[in-house]
Amino acid sequence: MRDKSVVVSLVRAGAHASTEQPSSVPVLAGLVEMAVTSENALMAEREGELIERTQQPITVRSLAHDLGALGVKPATTLLVHSSLSSLGWVCGGPAAVILALEHVVGPAGTLVMPTHSSDLSDPARWTSPPVPESWWATIRAEMPPFDPDLTPCRRVGVIAECFRKQQTVRRSWHPQVSFAAWGLRAEEVTRDHSLARFGERSPLAKVYDADGWVLLLGVTHASNTSLHLAEYRAAWPGKRTVRPSAPMMVDGNKRWIDWDDIEIDDHDFATIGDRFAHQSGLQREGLVGQATAMLLPQRPLVDFAVTWMAEHRKAPTSDT
Numbered sequence: 614m615r616d617k618s619v620v621v622s623l624v625r626a627g628a629h630a631s632t633e634q635p636s637s638v639p640v641l642a643g644l645v646e647m648a649v650t651s652e653n654a655l656m657a658e659r660e661g662e663l664i665e666r667t668q669q670p671i672t673v674r675s676l677a678h679d680l681g682a683l684g685v686k687p688a689t690t691l692l693v694h695s696s697l698s699s700l701g702w703v704c705g706g707p708a709a710v711i712l713a714l715e716h717v718v719g720p721a722g723t724l725v726m727p728t729h730s731s732d733l734s735d736p737a738r739w740t741s742p743p744v745p746e747s748w749w750a751t752i753r754a755e756m757p758p759f760d761p762d763l764t765p766c767r768r769v770g771v772i773a774e775c776f777r778k779q780q781t782v783r784r785s786w787h788p789q790v791s792f793a794a795w796g797l798r799a800e801e802v803t804r805d806h807s808l809a810r811f812g813e814r815s816p817l818a819k820v821y822d823a824d825g826w827v828l829l830l831g832v833t834h835a836s837n838t839s840l841h842l843a844e845y846r847a848a849w850p851g852k853r854t855v856r857p858s859a860p861m862m863v864d865g866n867k868r869w870i871d872w873d874d875i876e877i878d879d880h881d882f883a884t885i886g887d888r889f890a891h892q893s894g895l896q897r898e899g900l901v902g903q904a905t906a907m908l909l910p911q912r913p914l915v916d917f918a919v920t921w922m923a924e925h926r927k928a929p930t931s932d933t
Contacts, residue, residue: 667701671902676703679901680828683908685714688721690798692817692839692911695726695772699876700902710830715795723796725820726773727838728766733759733788733859757865758860759788772830772869773806781839785816786860788870790838792816798823808872810857812843818842820911827911829902834886839911841877843885843918851928852876881926889917902929 623873640790669675685691693714703709716723736744736752744752757764761784766774777784778792783808784793794816802823807814818841827839834840856869889909890896 621862633763638885644666644700659698663698663702667903671701671703671709673705673709673713673716674711676700677716680713683899683901683906684825684897685717685828687715687717687719687909688797689718690723690725690796690802690820690823690830691718692820692825693772693828693830694724694832694836695770695828696831696904699772699903699904704903710747710772711776711779717789718796721741723794723798723802723823723825724776724817725774725792725794725802725825727769727789728773728777728784728793729762729769730759730791731767731789732756733764738824753772753860753869756860758862759786759791760862761786761791764788764791775907781900787815788861789857789877790815808870811838811877812845812875815842821915825911827909827914829907829908830901834907835879835883836885837914838880839915840879840882840885840918843915843922845875846915847919847926848899849923849926849928851926873896881922885918885921888921889914901910 614826633878667744690714691714695710697703697707697710705712710725718724733756736749739744766777773793776782776795781799782793782795783799784802785791785803787806787808787810791806792803792815794800795868798819802816802819805814806816809815811817820839827837828838853876855874855876856871857874858869860867861870863867863870890907893913895913896907898907900903
């Protein structure tokens with residue numbers, strides 16, 4: 614497989630040419646074209662790998678069948694975390710997955726997905742990756758404010774990014790950890806999302822109140838945001854508070870807003886999920902497409918996690 618660094622090198626070479634050779638516009642255009650061609654080749658190669666490991670095309674019909682066999686029922690409130698590539702080659706890509714999910718839960722159900730935008734935050738706190746300190750002031754001044762119609766998702770997968778753009782989908786008004794919802798309870802789930810990210814006025818708490826379910830589609834409990842709700846409800850030694858900030862529109866003007874919140878930590882989520890599955894027997898597992906899928910009721914999971922965190926999380930030995 615071609616190394617993606619080739620693309621970066623070509624773009625950097627183009628930037629170098631543009632600064633040292635003002636008359637070399639054709640050279641720069643050629644370098645940019647080469648970079649785009651290389652990136653397209655990488656995408657084609659990855660799709661080719663998906664095709665090679667997929668026996669039959671994954672379709673809306675086959676996905677809906679697999680979801681039903683797993684136990685997803687009509688009229689369910691379903692919170693989905695997903696990885697498109699884990700499914701195999703899907704005819705129609707993320708749109709097909711969304712249509713299958715909506716078909717199975719039906720108009721009396723509600724489909725919910727995380728549509729987070731963690732980059733709308735103080736660059737001084739960025740670690741994956743960090744940016745030079747000399748950039749911080751520029752980023753704070755120029756970062757566009759949160760817009761539920763425009764702001765893209767970050768690190769939640771292409772299915773969620775596609776889902777949020779659907780006309781009948783509602784998105785909660787949180788600059789960093791919004792959720793999107795479709796169906797009967799969409800307005801209720803996304804309404805009045807407080808700045809306390811995953812607390813009692815979050816979509817996660819609304820899913821809990823609706824006795825909803827969690828579907829992990831090709832991902833593990835490490836991605837299970839419902840466990841953040843447990844963090845807000847649990848007490849353990851050394852539980853910390855933080856003060857996040859984000860750019861938002863206030864009275865027609867962009868402002869950086871900060872708020873008091875708890876420090877969230879997902880380091881033990883995979884362990885908690887595994888223990889819940891083993892001890893409760895409530896988690897269902899099966900294949901959806903070629904992905905390992907897990908389906909479980911959210912309320913017992915959160916209640917279990919609250920107790921587990923209180924018993925197992927310890928105060929840090931020192932600040933790092």
